[in-house]
Amino acid sequence: MIINNVTYLTIAPKIGVGFLWILAIIFAVITALYIAITFYTKSNLTFKLQRKKIKKRELGPIVSEFLFFDEETATLEDKNNYIRLKIKIRQMLKNKRNRKVLSEVLVELSQDLSGETLKQLHSLYVNLGLDKDALEKLKSWRWYTISQGVLELTQMQVTDSYKKITKFVNGSRGVLRKQSVIAIVSLKDEGINYFLDTTQYKISEWQQLKLLEILQNKKNYDPPRFKNWLFSKNTDTVLFALRLVKYYNQSDANDSIIQLIRHKNNLIRQVAIQCVSEFNLVIARASLKKVFHSSTNDSKLLIIEALENLGFKEDVQFLNTIEDRNEVFAVKNKALAAINSLLPENDLELEGLENIDTQEILAKPTKAINPLEVTITPRTEVEKDVTSAIDQLIANTEELPVQDDTEEVTETIDFTLGDTDVIVEDVPLDDIKHLEFIEFLESKKESIAIDNVNALYSSLEKNKTEEGVAELKKVEDASKTIIFNSQSVFKSLYDVCDTEAKLILLDEIAALGDQKELQLVTDLLEAPELEIKKKAAIVKEIIEAKLQLRKEKENAVSLDVNTTNTVELSDVTYNDISGPKITPSTIAVLVSKTALDKELLSLEFCFLEEGLMDKAEDELNYFDINFKLSEEFYKKKHN
Amino acid sequence: MKKRLLLAEDDELLSSLLKFRLEKSGYAVDVVVNGKDVKKYLTTTTPDLIVSDIMMPYMSGIELIDYVRNELNSKLPIIIISSAGNEENVLNAFEMGANDFLSKPVSPPELLIRVARVLKSA
Numbered sequence: 001m002i003i004n005n006v007t008y009l010t011i012a013p014k015i016g017v018g019f020l021w022i023l024a025i026i027f028a029v030i031t032a033l034y035i036a037i038t039f040y041t042k043s044n045l046t047f048k049l050q051r052k053k054i055k056k057r058e059l060g061p062i063v064s065e066f067l068f069f070d071e072e073t074a075t076l077e078d079k080n081n082y083i084r085l086k087i088k089i090r091q092m093l094k095n096k097r098n099r100k101v102l103s104e105v106l107v108e109l110s111q112d113l114s115g116e117t118l119k120q121l122h123s124l125y126v127n128l129g130l131d132k133d134a135l136e137k138l139k140s141w142r143w144y145t146i147s148q149g150v151l152e153l154t155q156m157q158v159t160d161s162y163k164k165i166t167k168f169v170n171g172s173r174g175v176l177r178k179q180s181v182i183a184i185v186s187l188k189d190e191g192i193n194y195f196l197d198t199t200q201y202k203i204s205e206w207q208q209l210k211l212l213e214i215l216q217n218k219k220n221y222d223p224p225r226f227k228n229w230l231f232s233k234n235t236d237t238v239l240f241a242l243r244l245v246k247y248y249n250q251s252d253a254n255d256s257i258i259q260l261i262r263h264k265n266n267l268i269r270q271v272a273i274q275c276v277s278e279f280n281l282v283i284a285r286a287s288l289k290k291v292f293h294s295s296t297n298d299s300k301l302l303i304i305e306a307l308e309n310l311g312f313k314e315d316v317q318f319l320n321t322i323e324d325r326n327e328v329f330a331v332k333n334k335a336l337a338a339i340n341s342l343l344p345e346n347d348l349e350l351e352g353l354e355n356i357d358t359q360e361i362l363a364k365p366t367k368a369i370n371p372l373e374v375t376i377t378p379r380t381e382v383e384k385d386v387t388s389a390i391d392q393l394i395a396n397t398e399e400l401p402v403q404d405d406t407e408e409v410t411e412t413i414d415f416t417l418g419d420t421d422v423i424v425e426d427v428p429l430d431d432i433k434h435l436e437f438i439e440f441l442e443s444k445k446e447s448i449a450i451d452n453v454n455a456l457y458s459s460l461e462k463n464k465t466e467e468g469v470a471e472l473k474k475v476e477d478a479s480k481t482i483i484f485n486s487q488s489v490f491k492s493l494y495d496v497c498d499t500e501a502k503l504i505l506l507d508e509i510a511a512l513g514d515q516k517e518l519q520l521v522t523d524l525l526e527a528p529e530l531e532i533k534k535k536a537a538i539v540k541e542i543i544e545a546k547l548q549l550r551k552e553k554e555n556a557v558s559l560d561v562n563t564t565n566t567v568e569l570s571d572v573t574y575n576d577i578s579g580p581k582i583t584p585s586t587i588a589v590l591v592s593k594t595a596l597d598k599e600l601l602s603l604e605f606c607f608l609e610e611g612l613m614d615k616a617e618d619e620l621n622y623f624d625i626n627f628k629l630s631e632e633f634y635k636k637k638h639n
Numbered sequence: 640m641k642k643r644l645l646l647a648e649d650d651e652l653l654s655s656l657l658k659f660r661l662e663k664s665g666y667a668v669d670v671v672v673n674g675k676d677v678k679k680y681l682t683t684t685t686p687d688l689i690v691s692d693i694m695m696p697y698m699s700g701i702e703l704i705d706y707v708r709n710e711l712n713s714k715l716p717i718i719i720i721s722s723a724g725n726e727e728n729v730l731n732a733f734e735m736g737a738n739d740f741l742s743k744p745v746s747p748p749e750l751l752i753r754v755a756r757v758l759k760s761a
Contacts, residue, residue: 060651060656061655064659108652109653112653112744115747117748118744
């Protein structure tokens with residue numbers, strides 16, 4: 001529907017220009033009034049503050065005169081001045097505003113003064129009758145006025161107001177209630193008793209701290225027996241009372257504390273457990289154990305701590321059950337710590353430790369005959385312990401007659417050179433070169449190293465005995481059973497993916513892939529999906545470029561090494577009963593696997609290597625060891 | 640001759656009360672309410688002792704000690720008034736060269752004793 005101008009004018013309400021003027025004037029007046037009122041209020045406030053400030057300056061010296069007037073030492077002039085001021089202040093106090101200012105002055109000063117002067121200030125406040133004004137405020141219907149009155153009476157220590165303030169302790173207004181509690185506890189020693197007896201509301205943590213602070217600051221304070229409130233119907237009262245029992249070391253509440261270990265409220269239970277620990281309540285041990293399983297983890301930790309502090313070895317059995325149960329790690333760990341504390345370094349079965357049979361190690365002349373320098377790098381605390389144990393054993397073996405059969409081993413092991421050129425450099429005893437040497441060896445034939453080294457080690461260990469040969473074959477067979485998966489690890493995943501996921505997977509292959517992935521992406525060039533084909537072509541290029549780069553890097557490394565001797569490892573044979581001919585240092589080089597080398601290995605090889613290393617650790621306990629080439633070895637090579 | 644004290648305190652009521660008490664004990668007391676005024680005062684007058692609040696506008700008590708000791712190169716005795724629980728500031732004040740300190744809330748008789756002791760040892 002189209003509304004033309006004429007129609008619009010006919011349906012629009014008619015507002016006269018005069019009416020609009022009236023509205024404008026009304027709004028202008030309201031605005032002016034608003035500005036005027038704001039200005040007046042602000043000015044009035046400033047004026048009042050200024051007047052108050054002047055009045056305070058005027059009253060300050062008078063208050064000082066009253067406070068420090070000493071009738072005994074005062075001269076006649078001082079006494080006259082004092083009387084004159086007294087009259088003046090009486091006159092001033094007839095004015096309500098002056099009374100208010102004077103109250104403020106005294107309250108402010110009470111915060112900055114201490115000692116005898118503060119006491120005189122308090123009595124001056126009462127003598128001038130200013131407390132009556134504060135008491136009058138308590139009758140107000142405004143809660144904040146009452147609160148101001150309570151605060152003033154508390155600060156000026158008007159103990160007579162105690163009774164009047166108590167009626168606000170269970171008031172409906174939270175602020176007033178808290179203010180009143182602080183007041184009654186401050187004003188009289190029995191205030192805390194009244195509060196704990198009557199309070200029906202929750203006592204906040206802040207309130208508890210504040211009340212404790214007030215009690216702490218009380219001079220010559222004799223605290224009541226807080227055990228009387230340990231069975232209050234208000235759980236907050238129980239908790240606060242329990243904390244006070246703990247703070248004031250009231251050991252007469254032992255029975256109640258033991259009962260409170262079973263309290264449903266978790267906080268109360270925890271404080272009770274802490275009390276047990278602090279008061280050394282040995283008889284509570286049984287209760288602690290009973291409630292353990294129904295407690296929260298925090299409470300469990302406290303229970304274990306309490307049992308640890310109580311220090312009974314009989315509790316170890318209970319702590320052991322905790323360790324065996326399906327508890328959270330922190331609880332189990334705490335239990336272990338407690339056991340260790342109760343039975344220090346005794347009867348502890350640590351997981352992850354290798355079983356070191358001292359006799360076995362002593363029987364094997366491995367360490368004694370090995371001329372290689374051995375560096376063990378501990379990775380964990382447990383391993384450190386093992387390391388120190390091995391060190392100890394080595395020290396012991398050193399004292400035994402050492403059988404140096406290195407020469408024999410070197411001569412008898414027949415080490416056949418094969419296709420792989422392993423360049424053994426006549427390097428000085430320098431760590432950096434040594435590492436380069438290892439890196440070079442690894443880059444040459446990383447895939448054969450582990451199998452051969454295991455076998456060679458076994459040979460070295462058994463040293464051409466029949467037993468050794470049998471063992472050697474066993475290891476060899478084991479090595480053969482490990483099948484390299486020539487397929488890419490991405491293949492199985494690729495087969496179950498949809499096209500979109502396959503594209504994402506190809507991105508990952510581009511980032512991580514190597515030779516095996518190259519085969520996979522080559523196959524994918526024949527894939528039915530066009531997108532996959534295109535992507536595979538790109539990924540193939542990326543992988544090829546990466547492999548080329550790696551090859552160049554390897555070549556660069558090999559050029560750096562000065563080749564003097566060549567050992568072929570791939571065809572190491574074990575046919576001869578005497579075993580392969582190999583020097584211990586060569587073995588050491590093969591065994592050493594640095595993190596840098598590991599990065600270059602394919603994923604499958606990493607898993608294989610890890611498996612073999614674990615196996616080797618179990619059998620020989622050698623493969624966690626970094627060997628250094630001994631000086632002796634280089635000398636021999638040189639000659 | 641009366642010993643002249645400089646009382647640097649921004650709380651007018653407290654400074655008025657302490658001034659009254661110190662004057663009553665026979666000292667001549669000048670009161671300043673902020674750090675700027677302290678500097679201005681020290682350019683014209685050298686008091687026998689400075690009693691200063693640690694928290695003041697424009698210049699803290701610590702800065703005042705630094706100014707007196709390092710810029711004026713004066714060994715003028717200084718007593719610092721600090722809030723309770725402000726031990727770190729007190730230690731700093733002593734390190735900078737304060738002679739004594741008094742914690743708030745102040746006890747006027749204690750202040751008198753400390754002033755007398757510092758003046759005696761100065």
